[in-house]
Amino acid sequence: MDYSTNDSKSTSKKKVVAVVGGGLVGNLNACYFAKRGFQVEVFESREDILQAKIVKGRSINLVLSHRGRQTLKHVGMEDTIISKGIPMHSRMIHALNGTQSPIPYGKKGQYILSIDRANLNKELLSAAETYPNINLNFANKLLDWSTETGAMTFVRAEGAKEEIQADLIVGCDGAFSAIRKQFLRQSRFNYSQTYTPHGYLEFTMPPINGEFAMKPNNLHIWPRNTFMMIALPNLDKTFNCTLFMPFEEFEKVTTGDKVIEFFQKYFPDAIPLIGALLRGIFFRLPAQAMVSVKCSSYHFGDKCVLMGDAAHAMVPFYGQGMNAGFEDCLVFNEIMDQLKDFSAVLPEYTRVRVPDDLAMYNYVEVTYFILLTNSDVNSKWFLFRKYVDNFLHIIMPRTIIPLYTMVTFTRTRYHKVVKHWHWQDKVINQGLLFCAAVSVAGGSYLLQLWSRLQALKSPF
Numbered sequence: 001m002d003y004s005t006n007d008s009k010s011t012s013k014k015k016v017v018a019v020v021g022g023g024l025v026g027n028l029n030a031c032y033f034a035k036r037g038f039q040v041e042v043f044e045s046r047e048d049i050l051q052a053k054i055v056k057g058r059s060i061n062l063v064l065s066h067r068g069r070q071t072l073k074h075v076g077m078e079d080t081i082i083s084k085g086i087p088m089h090s091r092m093i094h095a096l097n098g099t100q101s102p103i104p105y106g107k108k109g110q111y112i113l114s115i116d117r118a119n120l121n122k123e124l125l126s127a128a129e130t131y132p133n134i135n136l137n138f139a140n141k142l143l144d145w146s147t148e149t150g151a152m153t154f155v156r157a158e159g160a161k162e163e164i165q166a167d168l169i170v171g172c173d174g175a176f177s178a179i180r181k182q183f184l185r186q187s188r189f190n191y192s193q194t195y196t197p198h199g200y201l202e203f204t205m206p207p208i209n210g211e212f213a214m215k216p217n218n219l220h221i222w223p224r225n226t227f228m229m230i231a232l233p234n235l236d237k238t239f240n241c242t243l244f245m246p247f248e249e250f251e252k253v254t255t256g257d258k259v260i261e262f263f264q265k266y267f268p269d270a271i272p273l274i275g276a277l278l279r280g281i282f283f284r285l286p287a288q289a290m291v292s293v294k295c296s297s298y299h300f301g302d303k304c305v306l307m308g309d310a311a312h313a314m315v316p317f318y319g320q321g322m323n324a325g326f327e328d329c330l331v332f333n334e335i336m337d338q339l340k341d342f343s344a345v346l347p348e349y350t351r352v353r354v355p356d357d358l359a360m361y362n363y364v365e366v367t368y369f370i371l372l373t374n375s376d377v378n379s380k381w382f383l384f385r386k387y388v389d390n391f392l393h394i395i396m397p398r399t400i401i402p403l404y405t406m407v408t409f410t411r412t413r414y415h416k417v418v419k420h421w422h423w424q425d426k427v428i429n430q431g432l433l434f435c436a437a438v439s440v441a442g443g444s445y446l447l448q449l450w451s452r453l454q455a456l457k458s459p460f
């Protein structure tokens with residue numbers, strides 16, 4: 001089927017945008033294109049999740065922050081989504097001895113939100129359904145597309161194949177994008193993918209006597225050196241726990257008894273909270289892998305563009321993958337406000353967005369992970385630096401901004417965030433070194449002065 005307006009018979013038709021992948025980014029993107037007046041065809045390999053009984057997928061809940069919220073706001077969805085989220089004001093750090101200490105995410109009143117992934121997906125789909133110029137095509141899996149003709153080949157659930165053409169193809173088909181495969185054949189296209197040595201395993205912490213088992217307005221973290229467990233609250237008063245751990249450690253826990261032993265050693269305070277479910281948590285599903293993907297460019301001619309995980313999948317420690325993917329839609333839309341023609345918009349999108357790929361700055365996430373997981377020396381330094389950064393932020397709010405604040409509570413471009421972070425880190429470390437040197441010099445001077453005074457007083 002030729003939806004494209006290049007077809008000579010269809011010059012009066014609206015331009016057609018094919019969004020491949022009706023996940024979080026694809027469905028939101030469809031709303032953006034529809035709002036601009038395009039005819040939008042969404043092709044999703046899964047069944048309609050609004051009808052499906054079982055929805056398979058990744059993490060049960062996600063952290064939504066400023067970039068994601070701003071993108072939702074533009075299509076009038078921010079309030080609906082927030083009303084179904086749970087604000088989390090602090091990280092709640094669980095020490096091995098069970099003590100809990102909160103570390104606020106930002107200033108008073110700043111928070112991130114725990115959002116149910118399946119519900120968010122349903123809300124986005126329902127929003128897409130309200131646009132008369134969006135057509136949702138479920139059980140349509142992209143097999144391949146031609147960079148020469150732009151023709152996409154889809155296979156349907158019953159096995160039938162169909163060839164489809166559109167004016168613009170938007171690849172929102174996730175980290176293992178089938179759209180991106182064709183980019184790999186082009187010269188000067190850079191691509192890399194890296195698996196972390198860690199896997200992740202999710203399980204539920206049920207309510208106790210109908211109430212949350214722990215304080216609900218926090219993201220709970222159990223840092224344990226090379227691994228950590230986190231828990232995010234859900235509206236049904238459960239917590240969704242995720243254990244991030246090297247695969248070889250997962251492989252050692254082979255029986256229900258070993259699970260109990262493992263929890264007694266590392267997470268004793270969580271045992272009564274998870275209760276009877278604990279024995280089985282390692283065996284319901286295997287630990288899942290985490291991949292980060294970097295590529296450049298994000299477009300092919302005036303025909304195709306990549307967004308969301310298809311362009312930049314990242315490890316989840318900073319809670320930015322979806323937020324960055326949502327922001328892609330906003331950035332693309334901002335560029336469309338200035339440049340109308342796809343032949344100008346697509347290269348500009350690559351120019352603007354590629355340097356802002358947080359996956360490129362993997363060490364930002366990895367550093368954060370190391371800081372979070374290190375339960376002793378580094379976390380004390382982390383806490384100290386956090387207090388110093390927060391204090392300096394209060395007295396110089398425009399000059400010193402904590403990294404997490406820039407990433408999570410602003411729309412400062414990611415590459416500027418990283419640049420500013422390096423600069424302020426250097427300045428603060430030098431300042432602390434200077435203060436330490438002055439204190440040591442001052443202390444030894446006072447000590448000398450005191451010994452001289454003692455010597456003057458002494459009859460010997």
Ligand SMILES: Cc1cc2nc3c(=O)[nH]c(=O)nc-3n(C[C@H](O)[C@H](O)[C@H](O)COP(=O)(O)OP(=O)(O)OC[C@H]3O[C@@H](n4cnc5c(N)ncnc54)[C@H](O)[C@@H]3O)c2cc1C
Nearest residue numbers: 021023024025045063142173174308309319320321322323
């Ligand atoms: C454990 C974990 C925790 C996370 N936590 C957070 C968090 O707290 N905050 C955050 O911002 N991000 C988080 N992320 C990242 C976030 O999940 C992703 O960035 C986000 O899902 C990307 O959305 P997407 O629409 O680009 O891709 P996806 O969600 O992967 O959607 C892609 C869609 O394309 C469809 N598709 C795939 N191939 C085809 C094909 N050939 N034809 C047609 N359709 C196809 C799929 O069925 C799917 O619906 C987390 C990720 C993980 C793994």
